[in-house]
Amino acid sequence: MSEPTPNPQASGAGWTAFLKSVASFNGDLSSLTAPPFILSSTSLTEFSSYWAEHPTVFSAPAKEADPAKRALLVLKWFLTTLKQQYASRSEKYGNEKKPLNPFLGELFIGKWEDDAGTTELDSEQVSHHPPATAYSIINRPSGVRLEGYNAQKASFAKTIYIKQIGHAVLTVPNPSVPDEKDTYLITLPSLHVEGLLFGSPFIELDGASYITSSTGYTAKIDYSGKGWVSGKKNSFTATLYPTGKEKDVLYNASGQWTKTFEIYSGAAKKNSTDTLVDTWNPATVPMTALAVAPIEKQHPLESRRAWSNVAKGIAAGDMDYVGREKSKIENAQRALRKKEKDEGRVWERRYFSDAAATGQKDPVLEKLAKIVGLSETGDADKTGGLWRFDAAKAEKVKAQQELTEDEKVALAKELLGQ
């Protein structure tokens, strides 16, 4: 990536007005009206796929018998996902865009097929007020599963700062003990937008995030941008230690999450060749493309089908058309929520259930949340629920027959006003 250059499209009054609106906004990112060149036709439900674009790295921990090395492989996988999560939309440095704001019930379904076998993704917008997306990713042969949900809380101080609310849970079968599984509780980093003033936005990560395991290991990842510690943008240092013994570093990793990083045993840092355990260079490890059903085969609630007209409008730069198509969805959704309220119902999520609604405690959070500073309630009040993958619901959905084209048209009319 080269340095960001000022964007000529951001020189006019429109961009100045946008910056003014950003400076006074109320923290609700979906309420920002951005100029056309900064609008993306990708919905936030798609972002869940960033967790597993290297399925062999995602599933690798299930082959490792040693629990400390398993925890290290989980840390390595997490670090490899950062480039995709936070920089992949900005391949040309400084062109991050505002994603589409998903509607309640929006789905993004796909799978990866490669040397790791089949890895399936189910992503669903489980809450609209506040907006929250939940996801489940399972690698079938190994049984490694990631489930999680997240919302964003934004604030403004010279630029946009975003705190991620939510967490992810990775379940890894223990290859040495049949039917035993490790769980890893993963916290999500905070971030901020850089380059906004020049119309060339990109993301930098802030503070620290953690991964703690039921097997007694914790990883701490410290993020730093240009000018701090290494002086390089997108930098991090990470340590893996027995939970509660931060000084007893078993492994450490450092580098740039957009470029390369190295992993060493013990606490000794870089350049100690005898302690070098592993390296990562995204340029040399091909990603597996996610396969998504063609639009005509998709359910009307699937993201790319539901937003296809809006996406066409954005590509053509026809903002009037974009506005009209967005309004159709928003109005239909508003009418649907009113109908549900009048009838004393709530929207039935297809893949996830709110564990907080049952009043039961979540066993993973009960055991691990305190270690990494998360609340045992999973911040359900800020994410519309404590969202867990519901295998029974998912089975039901997968067993359903595909809708006929007429049924799809009728549903799209009723749910999305299309």
Ligand SMILES: CC(C)CCC[C@@H](C)[C@H]1CC[C@H]2[C@@H]3[C@@H](O)C=C4C[C@@H](O)CC[C@]4(C)[C@H]3CC[C@]12C
């Ligand atoms: C660019 C600017 C003008 C508008 C602000 C856009 C803002 C809403 C976008 C920009 C980056 C987005 C992050 C993205 O980097 C990655 C992730 C990780 C993913 O797992 C969950 C979503 C999240 C946090 C995106 C949220 C929307 C952000 C902040």
